[in-house]
Amino acid sequence: MIELEKICVDFGGLRAVDHASFKIDAGLITGLIGPNGAGKTTVFNVIAGAVKPSSGRVLLNGRDITKLKPYQRAQAGMARTFQIPHEFTRLSVLENLMASASAPEGENVLNVVFRRGRYSAEEREIYDTARETVRLLELDHVIDEKAGNLSGGQKKLVELGRALMRKPEIILLDEIGAGINRTLLAKLADKILMLNKERGLTFCLIEHDLDYVSKLCDHVLVMAQGSLLTQGSVETVRRDERVIEAYFGGGKYEAHS
Numbered sequence: 001m002i003e004l005e006k007i008c009v010d011f012g013g014l015r016a017v018d019h020a021s022f023k024i025d026a027g028l029i030t031g032l033i034g035p036n037g038a039g040k041t042t043v044f045n046v047i048a049g050a051v052k053p054s055s056g057r058v059l060l061n062g063r064d065i066t067k068l069k070p071y072q073r074a075q076a077g078m079a080r081t082f083q084i085p086h087e088f089t090r091l092s093v094l095e096n097l098m099a100s101a102s103a104p105e106g107e108n109v110l111n112v113v114f115r116r117g118r119y120s121a122e123e124r125e126i127y128d129t130a131r132e133t134v135r136l137l138e139l140d141h142v143i144d145e146k147a148g149n150l151s152g153g154q155k156k157l158v159e160l161g162r163a164l165m166r167k168p169e170i171i172l173l174d175e176i177g178a179g180i181n182r183t184l185l186a187k188l189a190d191k192i193l194m195l196n197k198e199r200g201l202t203f204c205l206i207e208h209d210l211d212y213v214s215k216l217c218d219h220v221l222v223m224a225q226g227s228l229l230t231q232g233s234v235e236t237v238r239r240d241e242r243v244i245e246a247y248f249g250g251g252k253y254e255a256h257s
């Protein structure tokens with residue numbers, strides 16, 4: 001479980017996050033929603049350790065991790081999806097996954113990727129985990145394809161795969177569904193649900209499409225102006241007048257279903 005206690009983030013004179021306090025429960029898929037500029041991405045950055053809060057604490061399973069660096073948080077079981085880095089677009093899907101694993105002790109993981117045929121037991125495990133992840137995400141048909149040649153949706157699946165290679169307990173997804181076609185969007189949702197229900201992985205996702213949130217999330221946190229406005233099931237928060245006001249400034253809310 002992740003707990004945020006009275007987190008504030010200031011960028012110069014701008015208070016982007018203002019005493020935000022909430023929990024992301026273990027074993028659930030939690031959605032983080034709110035209008036543009038509400039502070040969602042900044043909160044994600046605080047959780048992942050990329051932005052230092054001006055005040056407040058972040059706890060992971062009861063442990064204060066506020067001062068931990070991003071890699072230490074990753075070691076503690078937290079993962080976040082990132083766009084495939086430019087220099088990795090020339091690596092194949094399998095190589096991308098292998099390069100995202102935690103390196104064996106004293107080893108540069110890229111050596112593992114390129115030194116074929118001479119794997120130690122640990123290196124073999126990375127290879128096997130990468131193959132299994134490819135299977136799990138149904139990327140077998142593009143396993144040797146360069147990541148740069150994939151469609152937007154396939155790249156998102158590889159990004160998820162790269163996060164999975166570190167065997168996290170919690171995965172943070174920032175608008176993973178943005179700009180991908182319906183078919184792959186549905187597939188991505190199926191994979192997230194499967195990883196949650198069958199493997200017990202905890203997810204927290206920022207998403208603007210409320211139908212997608214509704215399909216995936218057990219619980220929704222609504223941020224507005226840097227703070228937590230309300231929380232509950234998707235259906236409850238969708239009907240909440242304060243949420244309608246925050247999104248539409250009091251205009252009539254047409255729930256799309």
Ligand SMILES: Nc1ncnc2c1ncn2[C@@H]1O[C@H](COP(=O)(O)OP(=O)(O)OP(=O)(O)O)[C@@H](O)[C@H]1O
Pocket residue numbers: 011014015016034035036037038039040041042043
């Ligand atoms: N590095 C930064 N420097 C200065 N201001 C920033 C920085 N990052 C975010 N902000 C500001 O902080 C506020 C919150 O931004 P944030 O990106 O966290 O909101 P968001 O809810 O994720 O919005 P969106 O849905 O549009 O992505 C905004 O006013 C934004 O302009």
